[in-house]
Amino acid sequence: QLIPRAAQREKTLLQRICLWAWEFSPHLSYYPELQPGRYHLLLDISSCLRLFGGISAIIDSMSEGFKELGVTARPALADTPEAAHLLARAENGYSDLLSADDSLNRQALTSLIAQQSIQDLSISPAQKQKLRSTGIETLAQLQPLPASAIARRFGIELGCYLQQLLGLRPDPRPVFEPPATFRQSLEFLAPVKQQQNLQKAIASLCQSLSRFLHARQLQTQLLRWQCRLEDQSDAVFEVQLN
Numbered sequence: 001q002l003i004p005r006a007a008q009r010e011k012t013l014l015q016r017i018c019l020w021a022w023e024f025s026p027h028l029s030y031y032p033e034l035q036p037g038r039y040h041l042l043l044d045i046s047s048c049l050r051l052f053g054g055i056s057a058i059i060d061s062m063s064e065g066f067k068e069l070g071v072t073a074r075p076a077l078a079d080t081p082e083a084a085h086l087l088a089r090a091e092n093g094y095s096d097l098l099s100a101d102d103s104l105n106r107q108a109l110t111s112l113i114a115q116q117s118i119q120d121l122s123i124s125p126a127q128k129q130k131l132r133s134t135g136i137e138t139l140a141q142l143q144p145l146p147a148s149a150i151a152r153r154f155g156i157e158l159g160c161y162l163q164q165l166l167g168l169r170p171d172p173r174p175v176f177e178p179p180a181t182f183r184q185s186l187e188f189l190a191p192v193k194q195q196q197n198l199q200k201a202i203a204s205l206c207q208s209l210s211r212f213l214h215a216r217q218l219q220t221q222l223l224r225w226q227c228r229l230e231d232q233s234d235a236v237f238e239v240q241l242n
Contacts, residue, residue, distance in 0.1 A: 018176045022215045029173040042081055054102040081173055082165040083113055090120045114140035127158055182212045191230055
């Protein structure tokens with residue numbers, strides 16, 4: 001059965017994912033959709049390593065969380081936002097970038113970034129074509145060129161991009177802020193006939209609420225549930241908490 005894509009549901013799910021990921025780091029942002037159904041979530045975990053037990057522990061915990069959310073995710077690791085973005089888009093793994101003590105091996109990272117194709121860079125198609133026309137296919141071929149030469153031949157924007165990629169220029173990103181209020185819903189593909197079939201959905205929504213309250217350092221005394229019935233009318237009931 002083919003189901004039309006629901007952009008609003010994707011947006012709601014993305015916000016739910018961000019709220020969940022906010023538990024790992026408050027320094028969180030996400031990229032607009034780059035390809036249909038593909039988004040990039042960016043977390044700065046540098047200040048959270050001791051709390052969660054290191055890089056591997058954080059990535060493992062997040063991978064399990066993505067599975068529970070029903071989302072396919074591919075982790076990437078780097079020391080700048082744009083480098084992490086690049087490696088995630090190119091679907092490069094992170095295990096070879098970790099040293100024996102679970103720290104980031106910057107020598108291995110530098111080597112991996114240099115291997116990346118010009119085609120995977122976040123630059124315009126015209127810039128990619130211009131680079132390829134001069135025989136440049138990878139970053140390793142582009143990096144040795146002086147910054148002045150890159151700006152003169154390929155434009156200032158490319159030079160700025162490379163500096164951000166390599167950590168030579170600030171690259172601030174908009175930070176995700178949890179919403180002020182919590183409202184979330186789940187849709188079923190078919191009418192629910194038995195009460196127990198609602199239990200998993202109720203548990204999922206309560207878990208999301210718990211994350212929201214934890215992130216905002218809040219508590220609630222009232223839950224309001226709204227169910228859409230087969231005749232398109234709504235049943236609303238409230239649960240008072242002590």
